[in-house]
Amino acid sequence: MMAMKKTLEQEPGEIEMLLPWHAAGTLAVRDAKRVEEALACDAELGRQYAAIREEYTATIGLNESLGAPSAHAMAKLFTAIDSEPARKPSISSRISAGISGFFASLSPRTLAWSASLGGLALVLQAGVIGAVLVKNEQPGTFQTASLSTDRPVTRSLGPEAPRALVRFAPDASVSDITKLLATYQASIIDAHGDMFRLQFGNRAMSKDDVAGLMNRLKSEKIINLAVAAQ
Amino acid sequence: MQVLYGRHHIRVFRFGVRLVRDEQVAEDLISEVFLDVWRQAGKFEGRSAVSTWLLAITRFKALSALRRRKDVELDDEAANAIEDASDDPEVSVQKKDTSQALRNCLSALSSEHREIVDLVYYHEKSVEEVAEIVGIPENTVKTRLFYARKKLAELLKAAGVERGWP
Numbered sequence: 182m183m184a185m186k187k188t189l190e191q192e193p194g195e196i197e198m199l200l201p202w203h204a205a206g207t208l209a210v211r212d213a214k215r216v217e218e219a220l221a222c223d224a225e226l227g228r229q230y231a232a233i234r235e236e237y238t239a240t241i242g243l244n245e246s247l248g249a250p251s252a253h254a255m256a257k258l259f260t261a262i263d264s265e266p267a268r269k270p271s272i273s274s275r276i277s278a279g280i281s282g283f284f285a286s287l288s289p290r291t292l293a294w295s296a297s298l299g300g301l302a303l304v305l306q307a308g309v310i311g312a313v314l315v316k317n318e319q320p321g322t323f324q325t326a327s328l329s330t331d332r333p334v335t336r337s338l339g340p341e342a343p344r345a346l347v348r349f350a351p352d353a354s355v356s357d358i359t360k361l362l363a364t365y366q367a368s369i370i371d372a373h374g375d376m377f378r379l380q381f382g383n384r385a386m387s388k389d390d391v392a393g394l395m396n397r398l399k400s401e402k403i404i405n406l407a408v409a410a411q
Numbered sequence: 412m413q414v415l416y417g418r419h420h421i422r423v424f425r426f427g428v429r430l431v432r433d434e435q436v437a438e439d440l441i442s443e444v445f446l447d448v449w450r451q452a453g454k455f456e457g458r459s460a461v462s463t464w465l466l467a468i469t470r471f472k473a474l475s476a477l478r479r480r481k482d483v484e485l486d487d488e489a490a491n492a493i494e495d496a497s498d499d500p501e502v503s504v505q506k507k508d509t510s511q512a513l514r515n516c517l518s519a520l521s522s523e524h525r526e527i528v529d530l531v532y533y534h535e536k537s538v539e540e541v542a543e544i545v546g547i548p549e550n551t552v553k554t555r556l557f558y559a560r561k562k563l564a565e566l567l568k569a570a571g572v573e574r575g576w577p
Contacts, residue, residue, distance in 0.1 A: 193553075193554065193557045197557070198553040198554065198556070198557050199553070201531050201532065201556055201560070202531060202537065202538060204532070205531055205532055205535050206535070207531075207535050207536065207537045208537075228575045228576050229576040229577075231574075231575065231576070232564075232574045232575065232576040233560070235509065235510075235513060235574065236513065236517075236528070236532065236560065236563065237532045238510070239510055239513035239514050239517060240517055240528055240529060240532035240533050241532065241533055242510065242514065243514045243517050243518070244425050244429070244529060244533040246514075247424075247425045247428050247429070248434075249420075249421045249424060250420060250421070250424040250434075250437070250438045250441055251438060253438065254420070254424075254438040254439075254441050254442050255416060255420070257442045258416065258441070258442040258445050258446060259412075259413075261442065261446050262412065262446065262449050265446075265449065265450070375414065375418075
């Protein structure tokens, strides 16, 4: 522990260099544990951490006091965008941006960068792949492999599983979202900004069942908005 | 784009203000930043958070703006000016307003130190993300923040604020 007790004339120790990120809650779980263990048995490190907490609070206070840009900045931006040549972003890039944007909006503490993030990432990845496949194929149809004519023989698979547009609460944790998706057997198939299109199971539901499902979703603490969608 | 702007423009603006020390220039910056994002949306590969990408663009734009503005070229001079204008050490101690003294001293840090303090404490960026935004190795990120804090401690000490560290 003496190795961590550095004066300012010496090179800083590895743990003490991590203290600011520990205060901000942005350390990986393993590093956070190392820092906590060091803090528990090193009073000098604890004093330095207390000073860092003050710096952390003051920095947030200072930045929050800086205000916001005027509406003129936004008007200028969208005027400039309007004068740009029209572009049509691909569906996959819009989905990716939406998902990235959503997670960027959550604070590191909310995310906590736990193992559950990996789990949800898989779900999201599956959703994105699904969305791209849906885009590239006719929805709800199949083509026989043995029959070849000028026009493919296709048959509708009937009513689709219910879907909803959902906005999660800003303080929703990854594990909360993962649990909710599992509880409702739901998967994310699309995203627009902070709105996510969820599909529930693989079977169609009656109108009443869909209404009941929407009511249950709306009563979930981590959901701010839920509306039935196509 | 409106959603992206709505979600990130305030933090981008504040990061810009802290870098260029001028609200009007920072306002011009955010328009440039989001226009760049609009133009380069296809290049964003999702390997980093959108906010990290935005802050990196903002930093680049801010440094370019500072280079254009010859009158704001020496951060140390600006820092000294702010330090001189603040409460003298005795007044600070009498007020026991450590928080205000901290804010004054945070503003008096060099641009290099200000940006790293803000990125870690306010923008809650990890070591890896700061390295990506600033374009320096991760170890340099850690040592630069340590020495930024060391400088902050010196400024506080000069203002008569003792915090038990160092």
